[in-house]
Amino acid sequence: MEFCPKCGALLMMKKTRAGCPRCNYTAKGKVNMEMKEEVDAAVPVVVVNEKEGNVNPITDWDCHKCKSKRAYFWIRQMRAGDEAESKFYQCVKCKHTVRVDN
Ligand SMILES: [Zn+2]
Numbered sequence: 667m668e669f670c671p672k673c674g675a676l677l678m679m680k681k682t683r684a685g686c687p688r689c690n691y692t693a694k695g696k697v698n699m700e701m702k703e704e705v706d707a708a709v710p711v712v713v714v715n716e717k718e719g720n721v722n723p724i725t726d727w728d729c730h731k732c733k734s735k736r737a738y739f740w741i742r743q744m745r746a747g748d749e750a751e752s753k754f755y756q757c758v759k760c761k762h763t764v765r766v767d768n
């Protein structure tokens with residue numbers, strides 16, 4: 667960034683050279699219009715750790731143990747792809763987990 671030596675306004679790039687938008691001062695060449703600010707470092711990737719908190723969606727489900735009607739729900743494929751996937755429900759209250767095979 668460069669500023670006008672006459673009035674202090676921020677110089678703007680015109681067709682071939684920089685100039686002052688306020689007083690018509692014209693620089694003798696191109697000015698560096700790039701901002702000197704540091705570019706933010708790359709945002710770290712958030713890794714979801716399954717051991718920290720249950721990130722599964724909650725669905726309606728009747729718990730046999732505590733009569734709660736809310737449970738975490740997830741699907742997990744067992745071993746090879748030719749096997750049926752299993753559904754899991756985990757009660758939000760008592761953590762009772764039930765596996766349901768298709
Ligand atoms: Zn000026």
Ligand SMILES: [Zn+2]
Nearest residue numbers: 729732757760
């Ligand atoms: Zn329960």
